[in-house]
Structure formats: C-alpha cells, structure tokens
Amino acid sequence: MAKKGWTRRRFIQAGLLTTGAAALGGFAKPTGLWAATPKIKGPIKVGYQAVMSGTLAGYGDFHKMGATLGMEEINAAGGIAGNKLEIEFRDSTLKTPEAIQNARYFVDSWGADFLAGVDSSGQALALAPVMAELDKVLMVTHAATEKLTEEQVFKNGVRQIFRICNATYQDGNAAAFVAKDLPAKTWATVSPKYEYGYTCWEMFKNTLGKLKKDVSFTAESWAPFGTTDFRPHINTIMDAKPDGLYSTEWAGELITFVKQANQAGLFEKIKHVMFPVGAAMDVLEGLGAEMPDNIWISGRYFFLYPNNSRNNEWVQRFRKRWDHFPAYVSETGYSTMFAFKKAVEASGSKETKAVIQALEGMQMDSPAGPRVFRKEDHQAMYDVPWGLTVADAKYPFKIMGKQVMVPAKECFNRPPFEGDASKPPF
Amino acid sequence: MTLESIVHVCLAGLSTGMFIWLVASGLTLIFGVLGVLNFAHGSFYMLGAYCCFTALSALGGNFWVGLLIGPILVCAAGFIIERFFLRYVYHLALPYQLLLTFAFVLLFDDLVKIIWGGGSLGSPSVPGLSGSVDILGRYFPTYNLFIIIVGPLVALGLWALIERTWYGRIIRAASSEREMAAAIGVPVPALFTSVFVFGTWLGAMGGALAVPYVGLLTPGMGESIIINAFVVAVIGGLGSLKGAFLGALIIGLLSSFGTRFLPAFDMFLTFILMAAVLLLRPQGFFGKAT
Numbered sequence: 001m002a003k004k005g006w007t008r009r010r011f012i013q014a015g016l017l018t019t020g021a022a023a024l025g026g027f028a029k030p031t032g033l034w035a036a037t038p039k040i041k042g043p044i045k046v047g048y049q050a051v052m053s054g055t056l057a058g059y060g061d062f063h064k065m066g067a068t069l070g071m072e073e074i075n076a077a078g079g080i081a082g083n084k085l086e087i088e089f090r091d092s093t094l095k096t097p098e099a100i101q102n103a104r105y106f107v108d109s110w111g112a113d114f115l116a117g118v119d120s121s122g123q124a125l126a127l128a129p130v131m132a133e134l135d136k137v138l139m140v141t142h143a144a145t146e147k148l149t150e151e152q153v154f155k156n157g158v159r160q161i162f163r164i165c166n167a168t169y170q171d172g173n174a175a176a177f178v179a180k181d182l183p184a185k186t187w188a189t190v191s192p193k194y195e196y197g198y199t200c201w202e203m204f205k206n207t208l209g210k211l212k213k214d215v216s217f218t219a220e221s222w223a224p225f226g227t228t229d230f231r232p233h234i235n236t237i238m239d240a241k242p243d244g245l246y247s248t249e250w251a252g253e254l255i256t257f258v259k260q261a262n263q264a265g266l267f268e269k270i271k272h273v274m275f276p277v278g279a280a281m282d283v284l285e286g287l288g289a290e291m292p293d294n295i296w297i298s299g300r301y302f303f304l305y306p307n308n309s310r311n312n313e314w315v316q317r318f319r320k321r322w323d324h325f326p327a328y329v330s331e332t333g334y335s336t337m338f339a340f341k342k343a344v345e346a347s348g349s350k351e352t353k354a355v356i357q358a359l360e361g362m363q364m365d366s367p368a369g370p371r372v373f374r375k376e377d378h379q380a381m382y383d384v385p386w387g388l389t390v391a392d393a394k395y396p397f398k399i400m401g402k403q404v405m406v407p408a409k410e411c412f413n414r415p416p417f418e419g420d421a422s423k424p425p426f
Numbered sequence: 427m428t429l430e431s432i433v434h435v436c437l438a439g440l441s442t443g444m445f446i447w448l449v450a451s452g453l454t455l456i457f458g459v460l461g462v463l464n465f466a467h468g469s470f471y472m473l474g475a476y477c478c479f480t481a482l483s484a485l486g487g488n489f490w491v492g493l494l495i496g497p498i499l500v501c502a503a504g505f506i507i508e509r510f511f512l513r514y515v516y517h518l519a520l521p522y523q524l525l526l527t528f529a530f531v532l533l534f535d536d537l538v539k540i541i542w543g544g545g546s547l548g549s550p551s552v553p554g555l556s557g558s559v560d561i562l563g564r565y566f567p568t569y570n571l572f573i574i575i576v577g578p579l580v581a582l583g584l585w586a587l588i589e590r591t592w593y594g595r596i597i598r599a600a601s602s603e604r605e606m607a608a609a610i611g612v613p614v615p616a617l618f619t620s621v622f623v624f625g626t627w628l629g630a631m632g633g634a635l636a637v638p639y640v641g642l643l644t645p646g647m648g649e650s651i652i653i654n655a656f657v658v659a660v661i662g663g664l665g666s667l668k669g670a671f672l673g674a675l676i677i678g679l680l681s682s683f684g685t686r687f688l689p690a691f692d693m694f695l696t697f698i699l700m701a702a703v704l705l706l707r708p709q710g711f712f713g714k715a716t
Contacts, residue, residue: 235685260567
C-alpha cells in the first residue's frame with residue numbers, strides 16, 4: 001500500500017526538490033542561528049470533511065460554522081505562528097470510500113497539513129490505516145467509536161489519529177453512572193442497527209450491571225439506518241414494560257422516534273428515559289415543545305455548560321456570527337483549530353512528527369472547558385454533563401436542566417492504558 | 427404475549443402496508459399499461475412530500491390544501507418525463523427505460539437539495555388527526571388509522587376506474603392491443619401520457635400523505651420506500667393492482683411481526699419472501715405466466 005501514496009505528482013515534486021536542493025546546496029547552505037530557527041511556511045491548510053447531504057446534513061452545517069468561526073478568530077489575531085489558516089470543506093456523504101477519497105484529495109492534491117472532521121465511526125475506522133500512510137494528523141471531531149483510539153491508536157500504533165470529541169465512554173459508561181442512581185430496575189433499548197448502537201448498549205449494560213447488581217436488561221430493538229417508522233420497535237418496548245429506556249438514536253431518526261413514541265404514549269409508561277445524543281441542537285430545535293420533560297440527555301458538549309465567561313462569551317460570539325446556538329460538533333470543530341494552533345506553535349513546526357509530539361498530553365482551554373489529549377490513545381479527556389430536559393421561557397426548545405456531572409476520568413478509564421487514567425473503578 | 431400486543435403489531439403492519447400500497451399502486455399501474463419499470467417513481471413520492479410541505483406552508487399551514495395542490499404540481503414533472511423523454515424509448519429494450527428513469531432519480535435528488543437544502547425538514551401534524559386513540563390500553567395514532575382506511579378506498583377507486591368506466595376500458599384495450607386500439611381511433615400516445623401522469627399523481631399522493639406520518643422530510647426519502655414498492659409489484663405480479671395490494675399487506679405485516687418477533691432477520695424477511703415467491707411462482711401472485 002505504501003507505494004500507492006507515491007503518486008506521479010509527488011514523485012515529480014520530490015525529484016524537483018532534490019535537484020533544486022542539490023543545485024542550491026553549494027552556496028545557500030543555512031548556517032548559524034538561521035539554520036537552527038524552526039521555520040513554518042504558511043499557509044496552514046486544514047482539510048475538513050463532514051456529512052453535508054442526506055438525513056444528517058444538518059450536522060455538516062454545524063461543523064462548518066464552528067470550524068469557520070475558529071479560523072476567522074485565529075486569522076484575525078495573527079494566524080498560526082504568523083501564518084494564515086485555511087480550511088477546505090468536503091462532503092463525506094457518510095460513505096467509507098468517499099471518506100478515503102476526500103482524505104487523499106486533501107493531502108495529495110490540495111496540500112493539506114492537517115485533516116479534521118468525520119461523523120461516522122465506520123469512516124473513522126477505515127481512515128486510520130490511510131492516515132498512517134498519508135502521514136498527516138487527523139483530528140476526529142464527531143465519530144465516537146472507542147475502537148478508533150483503543151485499537152487503532154493504542155494497539156496498532158496509528159499515531160496520526162487524535163480525537164477531540166468524547167467517545168462512546170460518555171454515551172455508554174457515563175449513562176450507566178447516571179442510571180445507577182435511578183430507581184429503574186429493568187432497562188430496554190431502541191438503538192441504531194450498526195456498530196455505534198451495539199457498542200453503546202453493550203457498554204451501558206456491562207457498566208451498569210457492575211455498578212448495580214439487581215438490574216436486568218429485558219428487551220432490545222435495532223432500527224436500521226433510514227428507519228422512518230419506529231412503530232414496530234416501540235411495540236417491542238411497550239410489550240417488555242421496562243422501567244427505563246436507553247436509546248442511542250440520533251439526529252433526524254431520534255426526532256422521528258420521539259414524535260412516534262409521543263403518539264404511542266411511551267413516555268407516560270416509561271418514566272426513566274436516556275438519550276445519550278439527545279442534547280444535539282438539531283434534535284432539540286427539531287422537536288421544540290414536542291420533546292417531553294424529564295428525559296435524560298447528553299452529547300459531546302452542551303452550550304450551557306460550563307457556565308463560565310469563557311463558554312458564555314463564545315456562545316454569544318457564535319450566535320452573533322451564525323444566528324444559531326452552537327451544536328456539539330460546532331464546539332469540537334472550533335476547538336480543533338485552536339488545538340492545531342497550539343500544537344504548531346509549541347513545536348515550532350507543522351511537520352506531522354513534531355505536531356504529534358506536541359499534541360500528546362497537551363492541555364488546552366476550550367469552550368467545553370479544559371481538555372487533555374491522553375498520551376496513550378490520543379483521546380481528549382474533558383467533562384460533559386448529563387441532564388434532564390426542561391422548558392425555559394428564554395429558549396424556543398427544551399434545554400438541559402438539573403445537570404449531573406460524571407467526570408471524564410471516571411468514565412473514560414475502560415481501556416488497558418498505563419497511568420492514572422487507567423485504573424478501573426469497578 | 428398479550429392481545430394488546432398482537433393487535434398493535436397488526437395495526438402497525440397494516441399502516442406500513444397501506445403506505446407501501448399507496449406508492450406501489452402508481453408504479454404497478456404504469457407498468458401494467460405502459461410496460462415501463464419507472465425507477466423515478468420514488469422521486470415522485472419525494473417530490474409529492476416536498477411540494478405538499480411547501481404548498482401547506484405557503485397557504486397558511488392547512489395540510490388538506492397541501493395534499494390537494496402538492497401532488498398536482500408533481501404531475502407536471504410526470505407529464506414532461508413521459509411526453510418528452512419516455513415516449514422515445516418505448517420501443518427500445520427495458521434497460522434503456524431503466525437508465526433513463528434512473529437518470530431522473532439523480533436529477534430529482536439534486537433538484538430537491540438545490541430547492542429545499544440538503545438537510546431535513548420537520549413536518550407538521552394534521553388538525554383533527556394528530557392525536558392518538560386508546561386501543562386495548564395502548565395508544566395508536568389517529569393518522570395511521572386514517573391511512574389504514576384510505577388504502578382500501580384507493581384500491582376500490584382504482585378498481586372501479588379501470589373495470590367500470592369508459593376510460594378504464596380504453597386503457598385496458600390500449601395496453602393489451604396497442605396497434606389495434608390505435609387503428610380503431612384511440613389516441614394511444616395521449617392516453618399513455620394521461621396514465622403516466624395519473625400514476626405520477628398516485629406516487630406523489632403517497633408522498634404527500636407521508637408528510638405527517640414520517641415526521642421528517644429528507645432528500646433521498648423515496649429510496650427506502652421504492653425498494654419495498656418494487657418488491658410488492660414483483661411478488662404481486664407485475665402490472666397487477668390486485669397483486670400489489672395483497673403484496674403490500676403481506677410486506678407490511680411481515681415487517682411489523684418480523685421486527686417484533688424475529689428482530690435478527692427483520693431486514694431480510696422481505697427479500698426471503700421475494701426469493702420464495704420468485705422460485706415457486708415466478709410470475710407473482712396474480713401475474714400472467716409467460
């Protein structure tokens with residue numbers, strides 16, 4: 001595979017560069033201080049792919065708003081080490097071959113220094129070996145599968161992959177930490193019929209089963225991608241009569257599910273409902289008053305947390321620029337640009353090896369609060385709350401009230417890493 | 427297993443089936459009369475939904491007005507496709523018709539993205555039909571009951587139109603003996619255009635009725651339903667409206683019971699059924715053996 005990346009263009013480039021260097025070498029050899037000073041040649045180019053068509057296209061727009069705002073703020077303040085930041089966006093279409101094609105285009109044809117984005121876990125996993133071959137850093141801003149960091153980065157050593165958003169740990173483990181304090185004894189799920197849905201439910205079951213001995217898991221119904229009629233799935237759950245419902249349906253499909261569950265009276269019968277990705281702005285705005293009260297929701301970031309000036313001012317700037325509340329992918333897209341800035345400036349280089357070194361263990365401040373990139377698996381650790389939906393006269397949609405925080409270092413410690421973050425609590 | 431559960435699984439299956447029937451009826455009619463397998467039928471469904479949505483938002487949010495106007499707008503697209511494109515490939519082999527109609531699927535998907543954007547649109551509820559009724563202690567949406575009633579009414583109407591009217595008689599004549607019908611003075615090309623536009627209207631109507639049902643409009647929304655509609659048309663016997671109605675009922679119930687009782691196979695059940703029908707009775711339930 002390594003040969004394939006060596007395209008004709010790169011071959012010619014390399015040829016010209018070596019010839020040029022050889023010709024110049026005799027009389028233009030850098031000496032003294034000049035040779036030692038790291039020099040970053042701009043602009044810094046970031047290739048960003050997100051889903052911009054289909055049911056989930058709303059996500060692409062929110063990615064774009066966040067990343068663009070980050071770029072504008074960085075450039076207004078003098079860029080990255082004096083260099084202009086440039087972003088090109090491409091539609092990932094959620095299809096794996098498209099993701100790989102985009103990555104190759106960005107690096108081989110457009111000359112990207114960094115890549116970012118990616119919504120689907122399947123795409124992210126398929127990109128890992130490609131990133132190792134292209135040897136550029138990919139900052140994942142949405143795809144949540146823990147296999148990306150545990151297997152690809154930690155076990156297989158693909159050091160080029162980082163993830164700034166939180167992983168299935170938040171959707172599975174943290175949900176279980178919240179659920180252990182609820183009176184519900186029996187749990188059921190309606191979740192998407194693919195990798196992400198299965199993993200989250202497994203993780204939720206395992207963790208909750210260990211934290212609380214007397215719970216049982218009584219029904220599961222898997223909805224294929226593109227489901228518009230959840231009624232058969234709702235029937236499965238209603239028949240099982242569980243105390244609690246856990247569902248990792250997301251985006252448009254979660255909207256449809258909630259609407260149809262409302263009609264079936266599901267929320268009147270099942271009192272404890274958890275939507276790990278229910279705090280996404282497209283869902284909250286899309287459902288408006290139709291989102292029932294007292295549903296547990298979370299996400300990768302929620303615009304009302306943390307309640308400090310850093311975050312609140314950012315939300316204000318975002319609203320002023322886009323006339324929207326920032327969705328969680330807006331925050332991760334935005335913070336990605338600042339992570340690149342910090343890593344490039346700290347290492348004095350935009351070369352992949354140096355940037356990886358700078359990013360590993362790097363701490364940064366962000367609207368979502370302080371983040372640390374765990375050295376072992378390149379997963380960003382930061383806190384995101386869970387909370388109960390509640391109406392608020394200030395907003396035309398339900399917000400996350402009664403927030404409960406499960407700190408990242410408690411629910412992110414599943415993988416077999418060395419160091420402080422690796423000790424299991426159970 | 428309670429009675430409540432069985433009844434609700436049946437109701438869910440019936441409403442799913444009737445939705446597929448509403449879309450498959452137009453597909454089957456067009457194949458039965460014109461002999462064209464129209465891939466773009468799913469696009470008519472999608473356009474019907476979007477046009478209904480736009481008409482109802484433009485005209486003060488009345489769903490019934492949207493339902494009346496939306497599908498009629500889509501008929502214009504059906505007219506253009508038949509009159510200026512399909513008419514020239516009737517005499518060519520089936521793959522040409524498939525390629526042509528598939529091209530329209532791609533065009534319409536992009537058209538929807540250009541006009542309405544790539545994201546999804548939330549749909550409104552229908553006044554008077556937005557609630558739920560209590561059936562054996564579990565709620566079932568009134569709107570889905572409405573669909574369960576509309577489906578057979580459409581079937582009855584189509585049957586009456588084709589079997590009991592003058593228009594139906596010349597349709598039957600033209601579809602079985604095209605040249606003879608032309609020779610005795612039936613304006614076959616115009617008749618075919620009218621049937622295609624009517625089939626378009628049926629597909630678009632299915633889409634418009636789906637607006638409050640799926641709760642969300644997305645580009646490409648026709649794709650999942652068109653696969654089911656094709657399956658239904660095939661197992662019913664290509665061109666047989668009776669077969670399509672029966673096929674839709676079976677597919678709807680099969681998917682509802684499958685999801686409830688055989689969740690591991692629910693995605694395959696439809697195709698297992700299709701394979702079985704094609705093996706045992708290749709012409710479908712009511713198809714003519716060739």
